[in-house]
Amino acid sequence: QVQLVQSGSELKQPGASVKISCKASGYTFTNYAMNWVRQAPGQGLEWMGWINTDTGNPTYAQGFTGRFVFSLDTSVTTAYLQISSLKAEDTAVYYCARGRDYCSSSTCYFDPWGQGTQVTVSS
């Protein structure tokens, strides 16, 4: 079955970097975009952007440029989210989510989602 499995929780100090993985299985990885969504503690969902898994071209949402990098390793059907210069306000659960329909045409929806990765930034 289609599945996205994310890496485990991370505890990082301010200023450090973190790299979260999202391993996809059960479908052709390069046929579907991968999206990233953030959920701060007790808050709603915030779309971070998406990466074209065929071309590797990322699209970042407003507020997620500069310190955030989407990448891929298609040989292991895995997408990555790297966050550098971590701040306390980056503390959140980060989700990967497969894009259904056409993210490139701004019509995709997210199904399924990974289980989420908790990132805690604290000294």
Place this chain on the structure above:
Amino acid sequence: QAVLTQPSSLSASPGASASLTCTLRSGINVGSYRIYWYQQKPGSPPQYLLRYKSDSDNQQGSGVPSRFSGSKDASANAGILLISGLQSEDEADYYCMIWHSSAVVFGGGTKLTVL
């Protein structure tokens, strides 16, 4: 003003129906948008429920019961998620989503309590 506004909470009784609204900001016409709905239970990732733009452009998520349906209220400029025959397992947070200006926007979410 937020692009999408959802009531923060809603309560309803088992067996009743619940209508969750997602109001688009003034100047953004609900008729032009596909509205997507997600359900999130505590400690779990969101799950896709359905998409609704019109009666001829809508989609139910795989395995989503027909008790969940979408509609619009053009006069209120809002998308609606209707849940009929409420069950205790429907207690969750519900988020609406649209694509606006080539970016995804989520509503703030509605916490549905079934009691």
